[in-house]
Amino acid sequence: MIHVVLFQPEIPQNTGNIGRTCAITESRLHLIHPLGFTIRDKHLRRSGMDYWHNLDIQHHENWEAFKASKLRPKRLLLMTTHGGKSYWDTDYRDGDGLVFGREGSGAPDWLHEEIGNENRLRIPLYNETLRSLNLATSAGIAVYEAMRQLKGNP
Numbered sequence: 001m002i003h004v005v006l007f008q009p010e011i012p013q014n015t016g017n018i019g020r021t022c023a024i025t026e027s028r029l030h031l032i033h034p035l036g037f038t039i040r041d042k043h044l045r046r047s048g049m050d051y052w053h054n055l056d057i058q059h060h061e062n063w064e065a066f067k068a069s070k071l072r073p074k075r076l077l078l079m080t081t082h083g084g085k086s087y088w089d090t091d092y093r094d095g096d097g098l099v100f101g102r103e104g105s106g107a108p109d110w111l112h113e114e115i116g117n118e119n120r121l122r123i124p125l126y127n128e129t130l131r132s133l134n135l136a137t138s139a140g141i142a143v144y145e146a147m148r149q150l151k152g153n154p
């Protein structure tokens with residue numbers, strides 16, 4: 001199983017779309033609070049509504065509660081524009097957690113430090129004058145690469 005970890009997500013549509021990706025790929029979604037929206041938000045429901053009942057979702061009050069969870073991923077990989085290596089150059093393992101920071105500000109410096117340089121991954125940008133991809137797009141790209149390596153074609 002792959003774990004998708006959203007650190008304090010701010011945009012409900014992104015979380016809904018990521019939830020849909022997790023449901024389809026049988027990945028577990030971890031939401032690290034505080035969230036920038038309520039789970040009942042109509043935009044969240046609209047993006048993943050018909051898939052939400054199939055979603056393995058875990059809520060964590062904060063990062064420390066997430067780390068203490070028995071359902072925590074075995075290894076954490078931070079997806080960041082500041083990653084030292086490409087997500088293509090990583091051997092994914094069953095139980096990995098793909099961590100994504102906030103839409104507006106990314107992951108805080110302390111989280112970068114805690115996860116470590118060797119586990120910070122980036123999605124290459126072909127147009128480097130642009131800042132980054134949308135969170136839901138990035139999560140879909142990363143989850144499907146991990147799934148390709150772990151499970152191959154369905």
